[in-house]
Amino acid sequence: MQAILLYAGSILVRIISFLLLVSVLVSWLPVSRDNPIIRFIYSVTEPMLAPLRRVSCIGGLDFSPMLALLLLDLVAFPLYRMLVVAVF
DSSP states (O other), rough: HEEEEEEHHHHHHHHHHHHHHHHHHHSSOOTTTTTTHHHHHHHHHHHHHHHHHHHEETTEEEOHHHHHHHHHHIHHHHHHHHHHHHHH
């Protein structure tokens, strides 16, 4: 059970990381934001990126996606792993 939960958490972190990268790429392209897929991507990533934008915008550059990826890899997944190991 523990291995399954750890694997599921790993997959979830990969999916969120992928959506963050797609969000960055879409922001550079002239794509309509009315597209349902684009709306879904933004609805998943914006709640993570919006608070980070307050502290990670420097000189007009937005570093919030990089900070979000860093936090996912260095904080969120290790905490999830410790929680799963502690519970099971």
